[in-house]
Amino acid sequence: MAEITIPIGPQHPALKEPINITLKVEGEVIVEPILRIGYNHRGIEKAMEARSYIQNIYLAERVCGICSHVHSSTLVQGAEELLELEIPRRGLYIRTIFLELERIHSHLLWLGVAAHEVGFDTLFMYTWRDREIVMDLLELISGNRVNYAMNTVGGTRRDINDEQKKKLLKGMDALEERTKYYVKIATTEPTFLKRVEGVGILKKEVAKKLCAVGPTARGSGLRMDIRKDDPYAAYDEIPFEAITSDLCDVMGRTVVRVKELLEAYKIIKYAVNNLPAGEIRKKARRKIPENEILSYTEAPRGELLYYIKSNGTEKPERVKIRTPTLANIPSTIEMLKGGYIADIPIVFAAMDPCIACMDRVILVDKKNNERSMNWEALRRYGIKWYEVKR
Amino acid sequence: MKYPGAMLSEIWRHLIKKPATVLYPLERPQIPENFRGKIEYYDDKCIRCGLCARDCPSGACTMKKFEEDKKPRPVFDLGMCLFCGQCAEVCPKDAISLTKKFEFSTFDKSSLIVE
Numbered sequence: 001m002a003e004i005t006i007p008i009g010p011q012h013p014a015l016k017e018p019i020n021i022t023l024k025v026e027g028e029v030i031v032e033p034i035l036r037i038g039y040n041h042r043g044i045e046k047a048m049e050a051r052s053y054i055q056n057i058y059l060a061e062r063v064c065g066i067c068s069h070v071h072s073s074t075l076v077q078g079a080e081e082l083l084e085l086e087i088p089r090r091g092l093y094i095r096t097i098f099l100e101l102e103r104i105h106s107h108l109l110w111l112g113v114a115a116h117e118v119g120f121d122t123l124f125m126y127t128w129r130d131r132e133i134v135m136d137l138l139e140l141i142s143g144n145r146v147n148y149a150m151n152t153v154g155g156t157r158r159d160i161n162d163e164q165k166k167k168l169l170k171g172m173d174a175l176e177e178r179t180k181y182y183v184k185i186a187t188t189e190p191t192f193l194k195r196v197e198g199v200g201i202l203k204k205e206v207a208k209k210l211c212a213v214g215p216t217a218r219g220s221g222l223r224m225d226i227r228k229d230d231p232y233a234a235y236d237e238i239p240f241e242a243i244t245s246d247l248c249d250v251m252g253r254t255v256v257r258v259k260e261l262l263e264a265y266k267i268i269k270y271a272v273n274n275l276p277a278g279e280i281r282k283k284a285r286r287k288i289p290e291n292e293i294l295s296y297t298e299a300p301r302g303e304l305l306y307y308i309k310s311n312g313t314e315k316p317e318r319v320k321i322r323t324p325t326l327a328n329i330p331s332t333i334e335m336l337k338g339g340y341i342a343d344i345p346i347v348f349a350a351m352d353p354c355i356a357c358m359d360r361v362i363l364v365d366k367k368n369n370e371r372s373m374n375w376e377a378l379r380r381y382g383i384k385w386y387e388v389k390r
Numbered sequence: 391m392k393y394p395g396a397m398l399s400e401i402w403r404h405l406i407k408k409p410a411t412v413l414y415p416l417e418r419p420q421i422p423e424n425f426r427g428k429i430e431y432y433d434d435k436c437i438r439c440g441l442c443a444r445d446c447p448s449g450a451c452t453m454k455k456f457e458e459d460k461k462p463r464p465v466f467d468l469g470m471c472l473f474c475g476q477c478a479e480v481c482p483k484d485a486i487s488l489t490k491k492f493e494f495s496t497f498d499k500s501s502l503i504v505e
Binding site: 026051052054058059122123129132138142147158188189191 | 473
């Protein structure tokens, strides 16, 4: 059978963010998927060099809309380490509570999106409605539903009072009950099971070789969780389990995320009940001594890396960000191989892609020596590009 | 047991529940205590230190020289503001506060300037 190439994206109804997937197919089976990224470069790393650390906290929060707190936490953690500052325990506990609240809202969002991609919109509506509980809690404490602006160099900016503690515990109880119901749905409803079992297989060895991170790796049986491997914030004092699954398919990744939700409720309940008394922040110097550091945390999607190079001034000399989506791209290509065209949305959604956070570099083709293109030239270039690929 | 329609009971239950949404302009949403809305600036408290403009991440807060003043004082452009509240936090005299007001969509950009 003749090999056919199908281009999907960068603009396509099935995609929520710009990415290009070029598929070589035989019938309905994908032979070779080619992913092309770099359509959404925003120059955040360069912008960070022009701003002070305090200003960068708010810029880092805007790298990703879903996991904003984890980005600012990673940056702030690096800056605190460079200052050799000891953060008050209460500040660290509040930071941890927010990291987990964010994980809950991210995983509930993912469950809804995954259900939507397999055509199970009822589950999508109900998970997103329940997500409002955690969004309201985030708004109650920080004042915003996203971009909470809770972190600062030296601790957190807002305290949690007794009334908020009560509401947090009540919200966690409600969510736990709902999540147990979703566990039941996800494991018994054939509408869901038929679309996720045996789809997007990523074997343990392959996942290890391709450096998969986060729930993608844990869904393939790799036990890697920064919260356990190198505890940050208050994770060293809080008991919880790192969830893994040996199913190695989309179902495995679903199980990991849903069970992680239950762990997150446990962590928040423990942290709220054992919240240490005292200060929430320490005064930090604005100028950060010359050094370099690699700061990493476990974002809802996986390991998030920040490399910070300071030069003794208020502004960093270089900040390098590696988001978990980028680390999972090679694994996704592997998952798509041998699958069906109809399974692309769910396999792709299973790694929880965040394309806009991922793009760090843009390549300019200097061979053609064309700095700018008019509409006609762009059209010709597009036709030529796809001709070469074919 | 694996059978289709595991969510049916849930769906029936919701037929008699009240909607999860709020009829916005008629019913008002509840604004939380820590909400960060429209910036308010109190000129009598300000000592013109300029820390707010120095820390503003988006350049919404700038120091502007007025004829009647000796030193420049902060001017806020809410069109550029992120509502992070860093200016209010860094202010040594509490001359800036973030209110609960959130409805300021307008056709006139000058109405977004707070001074």
